[in-house]
Amino acid sequence: MLTTSELHDIAKKAERIFARYGLPCCLTGGVACQLYGTTRLPNDVDLVVLTTTYQQEELKRMLVKADPQFYLVSSKDPYATYKVLWYRFGTIYSGFARRCKVDLLAPGIMNIPDVPKRYIETIGGLPAMPLMLLLFMKLQARTDHRDSPKDFMHPKQWSDVFDINQLLDIASCRGETIREKTKWMPQSFVDAALSRIREYIANIPESKSKWRAIGYDRVQSMPR
Structure with missing residues (x-):
């Protein structure tokens, strides 16, 4: 089980990397819910990157290029054309490392509307939907x-x-x-x-x- 602190650290790293490209973002999913005060513990990071310029796979590669703790693996679906993004904690020991799945979304995906930057809430130093x-x-x-x-x-x-x-x-x-x-x-x-x-x-x-x-x-x- 990942700690809240670990999930927040991943989100902060991703936010800082996208900021270098001038791309605002906001958390959604379980981490965003928890920031507002829900009590269920999330187990991954869902981030909406507010861009129509870059595709999901390009956004994933931005993180991987900027920080080697982000990495890509092939989907379990043999017909999938996308890669799955993960964040690795520490170094691999005996072929095993603690890790966290990171889902990157953008406006239009899953019907997410484009969020005006002024409506993003900052909670605990993190941007929330x-x-x-x-x-x-x-x-x-x-x-x-x-x-x-x-x-x-x-x-x-x-x-x-x-x-x-x-x-x-x-x-x-x-x-x-x-x-x-x-x-x-x-x-x-x-x-x-x-x-x-x-x-x-x-x-x-x-x-x-x-x-x-x-x-x-x-x-x-x-x-x-």
């Missing part, structure tokens, strides 16, 4: 994991539910509302999220009050 966007991405992850054709992905939806419920409480405590915090997001992205919220409430009715606390009922009944 805006909370409402992070919540919407977790909703999407929950649906994707549940509907995946790969059976081993299905249990991950319950980790997503755990994160979503805690993020809802955190957003409510911060006074955030859907209407106010989604003005910059593409309408199609927000509409898809609202559809997932309806489904989430139908599946988990006890969450209805949490969604109401961040203004879901109001955004449903009024035009944007």
Whole structure:
């Protein structure tokens, strides 16, 4: 199990390397959730690099070139054309080294919208995806994991539910509302999220009050 400190160190290294290229980035996934206050321990680093100039494979190679502790391995999928990015701790001993998977994303991938730099939150010295966007991405992850054709992905939806419920409480405590915090997001992205919220409430009715606390009922009944 990796420590929170180790995960943060990886993220900081990657952020500094991309900064040399003038590329802002923000954390998403479990590390971003934890920065906002969720309690589930993440086991990898998910970073959104805010660029439309470079492809994912180019971004991976930037890190590998800049720091030898980042390295690439072939995917287990024999038909895959991409490499998987890992971060190695220390040196290899007897063929084994502790390591961490690093996923690099960019706007457009997984429907991630382009995030204006002014909306990125700095928490503990790390850039975090805006909370409402992070919540919407977790909703999407929950649906994707549940509907995946790969059976081993299905249990991950319950980790997503755990994160979503805690993020809802955190957003409510911060006074955030859907209407106010989604003005910059593409309408199609927000509409898809609202559809997932309806489904989430139908599946988990006890969450209805949490969604109401961040203004879901109001955004449903009024035009944007």
